[in-house]
Amino acid sequence: MSLVLTDAPSDDDEAVLESGLAAFNESVVGYRDAKPLAALLQDEASGATLGGMLGRTSYGLLFIDKVWLPDSARGQDLGTKLLTMMEAEAVARGCKAGFLMTITFQAPGFYARFGWREIGRAHCDPAGTARVLMTKAFAEVDP
Numbered sequence: 001m002s003l004v005l006t007d008a009p010s011d012d013d014e015a016v017l018e019s020g021l022a023a024f025n026e027s028v029v030g031y032r033d034a035k036p037l038a039a040l041l042q043d044e045a046s047g048a049t050l051g052g053m054l055g056r057t058s059y060g061l062l063f064i065d066k067v068w069l070p071d072s073a074r075g076q077d078l079g080t081k082l083l084t085m086m087e088a089e090a091v092a093r094g095c096k097a098g099f100l101m102t103i104t105f106q107a108p109g110f111y112a113r114f115g116w117r118e119i120g121r122a123h124c125d126p127a128g129t130a131r132v133l134m135t136k137a138f139a140e141v142d143p
Helices: 011-029 078-092 108-112
Strands: 035-042 049-058 061-068 097-103 117-124 129-137
Touching (some): 061 078, 108 129
Antiparallel strands (some): 097 129
């Protein structure tokens, strides 16, 4: 065996890690339920994706991983609609909460307006900015 550090893991590398972790989790929990989720903004004529939100649900949590809208789509409440779609589907899938990470120059204020709350920060570059970890409860959780 050898240890390798790379900035270019292959698709096979990622598949080994993902399948190994999923198998371990299933051995502990007894089931697998990770499922991708996307709310997309698409061009009506071509069907091309213009922006949207990408994430997943797993073990009762919604993870919002990537969000982007082109400048031409901003200021039209499309972000609100996309977030609402993601949250509604998460609840339909049985999620009790959501989790995301944004950057101070991105959208923490946007998420806060919809009940997401900051649970942590990690300072990063450029100077004066931070990654902001946020969560939102969708349902009461038994302790």
